[in-house]
Amino acid sequence: MSIKSKLLRMKNHLQVEDKIERPVEELKERIEVKKFDQGNGMETEFKEMGFEPFYFDGERSYRKRLLYPFDGERDRLLVDSFHRLKSFWEENDHDHPLSFRGKSLDRLLFFDTETTGLSTGAGNVIFLIGYARLTEEGIEVTQHLLESPSDEAAFLSGFLEDFAEDDYLVSYNGKSFDWPQVKSRHAFIRKQLPKLPSFGHIDLLHSARRLWKHELPSCRLSIVEEHKLHIYRKHDIPGSMAPILYFDYLHDKDPLHLKGVIDHNDQDVRSLVYLYEEIARKLFFSKEVRSSSMEHFYIGDWFEKLSMYEWAETHYKKAIECSTQSFSQGYFRLGLLYKKMGEKKKAIDNLETSIDKSAFPPVEAWIELSKYAEHDEKNVAKALTYAKEAYSLLKKANRVTEKKKIKQVEDLNNRLKRLEMKKAKQMGG
Template structure:
């Protein structure tokens, strides 16, 4: 029941009171006057939210606010975005393997590009969500829907409005949503679960994981704003950073002025639309239908493909890395060598491992180790295997930072050298090498 309905009900009770019951009548009159003041304040707040494009949503006596905005692809300054999204969507549909970014068997209209704004950065019960935004793609553009918690006491209405539009066949696309945004939704849902729909089961693509895979070695940070600027050529003008959200929300609650949140609302709107750009950009890179990337990026793409069983694409990414000017190609040679060795293409593997230690002034110890293994087990050339093992040990011990992994590798190489020396002991070739 909303506030206006409560007022009418209260007035009805007043009419039924006996005229002689002066004290009760005065009490009810005071309550009615207070409720009338609340209605006026509520109407004023709704009007202020209306100026920002929000409309009220009621759940019994609770109220939240919702806003829908539509952008053509031209409005987003990406007129080809719809076509590009459709192209990568079709490519994922035709790829018969599981990949963290795959949208195979997911209707495009069910993909929900999702983000929240909260009163803090923790996922504890004391932290609240006050803004949920998501974008859906249509043939002619993008619709952004935002749900606002205008009053902390109306959390049930806030979550109900969101969950009634969220279905089991939806597929979330977020940026750190698996670790933060959705656990936060689950945490807040616990408090109002008897009043709102259940949380649906759904698929989830977290683009932060993808961004870190590709660019953690290139970018100073993988914050969405940095990725936008450096990889998507998106420049935000006069953006209100998300870190300001808690302070601005508290200012709003204190003064009841929705305009305090205008910048955060616009920030959230841009975030969810940027997720569409990012999903397309990373997918295009994986399918090699985007502009040439850096050597490092191509290698990271190759590793990701390799780890998901997409071996053919991995080889292609490593080979493309060798065509791009820049350093770091020893890693591409090494990864190609590993794949060829796995495929029992031993000559090609040997050539790639040799390249991996030849193109850099600081060769990878792992390249020497792989050469030692090939010469010992495939070529039965214990002398060459011994030589490459000793070179690997030299590289490892020359490392400026001996991590626990490197210390373990040193022990493994020392055992390999000891075993090879046992095979070579007594031979003239071994004495000459020593």
């Protein structure tokens, strides 16, 4: 059946979720899953696709290892970046979500799965696990394939045999989807399997969203690949096709149904290697990589939330420098950052600049300046002027949620009343 025909079929498959996410036992009954013995040609066909059989407790799954040798300038830069990042993490005790401090590069597993459904329900089955490792020679991709639902113990055992306590996963939505799936399937048959080890986990989806959710139409890996990594897939099988192709394979006993899914998974895990390097360089080697004003801004925001204020300061400044227009929001956030850092003069200067640079300055900038004028400068008249400007802007603003606006109006009313009383008291005195 052609890919076009399969895509048309997919619409019907995806209309009702449990057509894909059926329990394992129902799956076995519906598709007439048979134990594939060595005499039926299945092993030969899998070998032609690069897979070797793996046996465990009377069951069989398949495992494939493929090395992509380092070649060309891009690969040399990749290797150099990872060695420098390793040194950076070892020399700097930053508690950052991207850190793999204490881990060697070959313990990083860039990890992805393919499943029979799109949720984390108990009826969802993993049929392909792939991961890439950095080696001295290149990127090694390992894939484990579930021959049939009745071979799940062999499938997971083969994966766990490769897995060590000091491995560190790097995934894309793996914290929410892929690893919970592994834990769920392991729980079903754990009496037959080795213990599932604990480990560190870096989820690059969260990083990508922080940097690009306001810029890209979607943060799907394929979109990020094209726009940020300049990786363009040809004849790629969409991930949503994977369940249907696996069911076709089970029904027809034809491993070729899975070739597109296997290639898709292989590209996914290799892309994660380059994506990690791209994001980490933008964060920590910002002088060497080109980033947009908004990328710097959202990186600064990320560092600020992590209380890494010096890094946040660097990126907010770069956001302002890279902007082709007056970046009022950049000055505003830099002002708030300096307030947290206890640098009052810099805070006031940047808050005032944020007002000067915008026809619609942030209401909060006026409020912060009012606080400084009242408490630090002891200038009640100036504080009152700033508070009135904030109140006037807030009453006109449509850019805040109603709940937030009501609270701000209430707080400003209280501030105005108190400042009016202070001013009257000063004048009366």
